[in-house]
Amino acid sequence: xxxxxxxxxxxxxxxxxxxxxxxxxxxxxxxxxxxxxxxxxxxxxxxxxxxxxxxxxxxxxxxxxxxxxxxxxxxxxxxxxxxxxxxxxxxxxxxxxxxxxxxxxxxxxxxxxxxxxxxxxxxxxxxxxxxxxxxxxxxxxxxxxxxxxxxxxxxxxxxxxxxxxxxxxxxxxxxxxxxxxxxxxxxxxxxxxxxxxxxxxxxxxxxxxxxxxxxxxxxxxx
Numbered sequence: 001x002x003x004x005x006x007x008x009x010x011x012x013x014x015x016x017x018x019x020x021x022x023x024x025x026x027x028x029x030x031x032x033x034x035x036x037x038x039x040x041x042x043x044x045x046x047x048x049x050x051x052x053x054x055x056x057x058x059x060x061x062x063x064x065x066x067x068x069x070x071x072x073x074x075x076x077x078x079x080x081x082x083x084x085x086x087x088x089x090x091x092x093x094x095x096x097x098x099x100x101x102x103x104x105x106x107x108x109x110x111x112x113x114x115x116x117x118x119x120x121x122x123x124x125x126x127x128x129x130x131x132x133x134x135x136x137x138x139x140x141x142x143x144x145x146x147x148x149x150x151x152x153x154x155x156x157x158x159x160x161x162x163x164x165x166x167x168x169x170x171x172x173x174x175x176x177x178x179x180x181x182x183x184x185x186x187x188x189x190x191x192x193x194x195x196x197x198x199x200x201x202x203x204x205x206x207x208x209x210x211x212x213x214x215x216x217x218x219x220x221x222x
Contacts, residue, residue, distance in 0.1 A: 033109070060101060
């Protein structure tokens with residue numbers, strides 16, 4: 001049980017709860033537990049979100065696709081990580097990406113009904129939930145008011161940041177050069193030159209129909 005406490009306190013939804021409150025919660029709440037092998041699809045894009053999934057051990061890959069399916073971005077996240085809490089509520093309560101285990105992963109799950117009950121029973125859970133969702137909305141709104149990129153490299157980095165869940169770590173962008181040029185509002189030739197320059201600087205790797213970024217933070221600090 002103490003291990004469960006330690007796991008829960010790593011997530012924003014439960015931070016600030018006392019040991020006694022956690023003991024009370026553990027005795028009355030239906031937590032689920034999952035252990036999944038490497039290569040297992042946990043959820044697919046557009047699957048209904050009926051529960052919160054807390055990654056407490058292991059690493060996941062998330063792949064998100066454009067609306068027309070023409071390109072996608074794959075990135076990795078490691079525990080502790082909560083899978084798209086914003087997908088539990090709203091007009092379309094569905095996952096926006098596909099999550100696959102990179103290695104053996106351990107999860108704690110909590111149904112939507114249990115989340116609502118905890119939010120009603122514990123003020124700190126209710127505040128944490130509101131703060132979590134509000135922060136996500138505020139960060140996404142703030143993106144629209146940042147200074148416009150001045151160079152093609154900056155537009156490329158902004159494109160990655162706008163499509164990534166986490167603004168750091170390794171990313172793989174599956175996209176044709178012609179489509180990337182359209183997205184960046186420039187010629188295919190100029191985009192190709194820009195990417196090859198970044199490859200020469202060892203900030204990314206070019207493959208057929210794929211751009212591998214080992215560390216997004218290195219591109220952000222161009």
